[in-house]
Amino acid sequence: MLLRLEQRPEVSKSMVYASPLIAVVLTILTAMVMFALLGVDPVKAIATFFIEPISTLDGLAELCVKATPLILIGVGLALGFQANVWNIGAEGQLIIGALAGGGLALAFYDHSSIFLVPAMLVSGVIGGMAWAAIPAWLKTRYNTNEILTSLMLTYVGLLVLSYLVHGPWKDPEGQNFPESRLFHESALLPILIDETRLNVGWLLALLVVVAGWLLISRHIIGFQIKVIGMAPMAARFAGFKEKRLIWLTLLISGGCAGLAGVIELSGAIGQIVPSISPGYGFTAIIVAFLGRLHPVGVFFAGLLMALTYLGGDSAQITMNMPNAVIGVFQGMLLFFLLASDVLIRYRVRIGPHKVQAEVAE
Amino acid sequence: MHLKSKLGGAAAAAVLAFGLSTAAQAQMKVGFVYVGPIGDHGWNYQHHQGLLALKKALGSKVTTTHVEKVAENADATRVITKLASTGHNLIFTTSFGYMNPTNKAAKRFPKVTFEHATGYKRLSPNVSTYSARFYEGRYVVGKIVGKMTKTNTIGYVASFPIPEVIRGINATYLSAKSVNPKIKIKVVWVSTWYDPGKEADAAKTLIDQGADVIMQHTDSPAPLQVAEKRGVYAVGQASDMRNFGKKAHLTAIVNNWAPYYLARTKAVMDGSWKQQDTWHGFKEGMVKMAPYNSAIPAEVVKLAEDTRKGIIAGTIHPFEGEIRDQSGKIRIPAGKRADDGLMAGMNFYVQGVDGTIPK
Numbered sequence: 211m212l213l214r215l216e217q218r219p220e221v222s223k224s225m226v227y228a229s230p231l232i233a234v235v236l237t238i239l240t241a242m243v244m245f246a247l248l249g250v251d252p253v254k255a256i257a258t259f260f261i262e263p264i265s266t267l268d269g270l271a272e273l274c275v276k277a278t279p280l281i282l283i284g285v286g287l288a289l290g291f292q293a294n295v296w297n298i299g300a301e302g303q304l305i306i307g308a309l310a311g312g313g314l315a316l317a318f319y320d321h322s323s324i325f326l327v328p329a330m331l332v333s334g335v336i337g338g339m340a341w342a343a344i345p346a347w348l349k350t351r352y353n354t355n356e357i358l359t360s361l362m363l364t365y366v367g368l369l370v371l372s373y374l375v376h377g378p379w380k381d382p383e384g385q386n387f388p389e390s391r392l393f394h395e396s397a398l399l400p401i402l403i404d405e406t407r408l409n410v411g412w413l414l415a416l417l418v419v420v421a422g423w424l425l426i427s428r429h430i431i432g433f434q435i436k437v438i439g440m441a442p443m444a445a446r447f448a449g450f451k452e453k454r455l456i457w458l459t460l461l462i463s464g465g466c467a468g469l470a471g472v473i474e475l476s477g478a479i480g481q482i483v484p485s486i487s488p489g490y491g492f493t494a495i496i497v498a499f500l501g502r503l504h505p506v507g508v509f510f511a512g513l514l515m516a517l518t519y520l521g522g523d524s525a526q527i528t529m530n531m532p533n534a535v536i537g538v539f540q541g542m543l544l545f546f547l548l549a550s551d552v553l554i555r556y557r558v559r560i561g562p563h564k565v566q567a568e569v570a571e
Numbered sequence: 572m573h574l575k576s577k578l579g580g581a582a583a584a585a586v587l588a589f590g591l592s593t594a595a596q597a598q599m600k601v602g603f604v605y606v607g608p609i610g611d612h613g614w615n616y617q618h619h620q621g622l623l624a625l626k627k628a629l630g631s632k633v634t635t636t637h638v639e640k641v642a643e644n645a646d647a648t649r650v651i652t653k654l655a656s657t658g659h660n661l662i663f664t665t666s667f668g669y670m671n672p673t674n675k676a677a678k679r680f681p682k683v684t685f686e687h688a689t690g691y692k693r694l695s696p697n698v699s700t701y702s703a704r705f706y707e708g709r710y711v712v713g714k715i716v717g718k719m720t721k722t723n724t725i726g727y728v729a730s731f732p733i734p735e736v737i738r739g740i741n742a743t744y745l746s747a748k749s750v751n752p753k754i755k756i757k758v759v760w761v762s763t764w765y766d767p768g769k770e771a772d773a774a775k776t777l778i779d780q781g782a783d784v785i786m787q788h789t790d791s792p793a794p795l796q797v798a799e800k801r802g803v804y805a806v807g808q809a810s811d812m813r814n815f816g817k818k819a820h821l822t823a824i825v826n827n828w829a830p831y832y833l834a835r836t837k838a839v840m841d842g843s844w845k846q847q848d849t850w851h852g853f854k855e856g857m858v859k860m861a862p863y864n865s866a867i868p869a870e871v872v873k874l875a876e877d878t879r880k881g882i883i884a885g886t887i888h889p890f891e892g893e894i895r896d897q898s899g900k901i902r903i904p905a906g907k908r909a910d911d912g913l914m915a916g917m918n919f920y921v922q923g924v925d926g927t928i929p930k
Contacts, residue, residue, distance in 0.1 A: 268652070268656065272653075275645065275649075276649070376731070385691055386734050386916055386917075387733055392671060478644075478645035478648070479644055479645050483643060484643070485644050486644055523650055526637070527602075533608065533640045
């Protein structure tokens with residue numbers, strides 16, 4: 211074999227944090243080449259993609275609205291991923307959380323109360339936690355693989371949603387179309403800036419970022435999470451309760467996803483529809499890794515990822531580009547991130563393995 | 572003096588810029604929001620054909636914009652708002668799930684005109700709704716498939732159990748039954764409008780269960796392609812799909828939005844636009860039949876054409892009594908025709924259709 215990867219003896223810590231930036235820069239440069247080949251002015255295209263969407267107040271508000279679920283879920287997932295607990299089913303937890311909160315809004319449709327929104331948020335968190343508790347129980351009790359169970363439960367969650375909007379929760383005056391009635395005013399999250407959709411959900415996302423950061427870097431649990439992820443044997447010798455951490459990380463990530471779901475529903479949509487989320491639970495996995503599994507990193511990664519969606523709108527509206535550019539952008543971003551991560555951990559060597567000779571020297 | 576001339580120049584430039592910007596505002600900008608990719612060769616493709624026809628007809632008098640694959644959730648409101656706030660005077664939102672987002676945006680932008688396809692809410696005076704009587708096409712197709720099937724079994728790939736889809740299944744069955752009393756219709760629900768993989772799997776299952784004509788109420792040509800491969804017939808959806816299966820493609824029910832889009836755009840331009848609820852069929856040209864396959868015998872083509880002409884003339888109505896539902900209850904009494912309200916909310920299978928509507 212001519213090319214091979216050789217593990218670096220030491221991984222540069224600054225490079226680990228620099229690699230997302232390198233990936234972003236490489237993505238932009240490659241995109242510019244792509245635009246030039248398509249016959250579009252590359253500078254204008256990049257400006258349309260990254261600057262135009264956030265050049266207005268409404269645009270900035272929309273960026274935050276779009277980033278809210280990504281950040282919320284991303285922070286929760288990052289904690290679990292650090293402990294080697296792979297919750298891939300945040301999408302399902304989001305849906306069940308949304309249903310738990312949204313169901314409350316429908317149940318108290320005729321009541322207006324200042325307690326309705328807080329109750330919805332709490333029940334959203336509980337709903338998401340309950341859905342994540344199933345993989346947690348299966349893993350701690352039967353040692354099942356949480357990647358599979360949490361992922362499969364996503365499809366169960368989707369079917370529950372589909373059943374409810376086609377059946378019992380269908381708008382009675384909705385001509386049989388699969389969506390619930392519009393929520394009452396008092397079931398909607400308060401708007402922060404008039405004439406935009408920026409709502410209290412954004413503040414909750416910021417709060418979760420701070421809480422996540424405190425937990426991981428200042429609390430003993432965060433320390434345990436990191437140790438168990440990096441050295442499971444050492445954690446066991448130290449007497450950390452592994453099962454408890456599995457439960458904890460799954461419940462936290464499930465609760466965050468459930469909260470994201472209910473915020474999306476009562477903040478941005480205002481009714482229960484058959485497709486609450488365009489895959490936030492899955493996109494948040496990319497966000498978590500792009501953010502280096504650190505709550506603050508996740509915050510910026512969430513904003514960046516949200517920007518690629520908004521940029522896609524602008525590219526279509528202002529420059530008549532196809533929707534596929536969004537996918538190309540996100541794909542390149544992930545590709546360059548993984549590629550730079552590999553090169554940070556390994557170096558490329560040409561020629562056959564020469565360890566023997568090096569030792570002899 | 573020098574300063575003065577400079578100021579004068581600036582003022583002139585400002586006036587010029589202002590003049591240009593008002594000129595730009597007078598320019599007609601039409602936005603389209605699609606739920607799927609324009610390359611689906613079905614629902615979204617046909618709306619986009621309408622956009623292209625609009626561009627061709629009005630040339631430089633109109634600028635068009637389209638945004639594809641817009642999910643029917645929080646994204647829809649964002650995209651519609653963005654179009655409304657970037658100078659679009661007329662916005663067509665072409666999927667049912669955009670109903671509430673469209674009405675929200677209409678309330679916020681009273682000067683922009685909105686047209687929502689397949690919905691029923693018109694909460695502000697600047698929102699109209701429009702849809703096509705696709706069931707008329709299904710009724711014509713029913714005559715053909717009823718005659719063409721050897722196994723007396725029609726396979727039907729269905730999306731979601733909403734009135735629109737149920738109406739299509741009923742119209743097909745009633746029509747096919749009228750020419751073939753032994754007809755059976757098998758329905759597979761795929762819970763998606765566009766997923767070529769799922770649609771193809773459903774078609775395969777239906778063929779394995781004995782269906783030799785595949786119909787679909789989903790947007791991709793995948794079921795037709797499966798039919799072509801397996802040597803059975805199929806009916807195209809939304810657009811003329813014959814290039815995806817020349818032998819299988821009996822005909823297709825074509826959604827022809829172009830005349831409506833042109834008329835409504837002109838109406839906005841000359842100020843005659845008014846809120847309305849449009850439900851057009853063969854008569855107005857919003858629904859059309861694609862060319863018939865040469866494998867269809869001439870007398871069957873004549874039967875189909877007579878049906879189509881009868882619908883246009885008003886002598887034939889797909890839902891004319893007596894029509895019972897599966898439980899045997901009379902829904903449309905003998906001699907009566909279903910009114911638009913009953914058809915718009917149709918949530919029952921007619922007697923003879925097997926299976927139950929998923930809840």
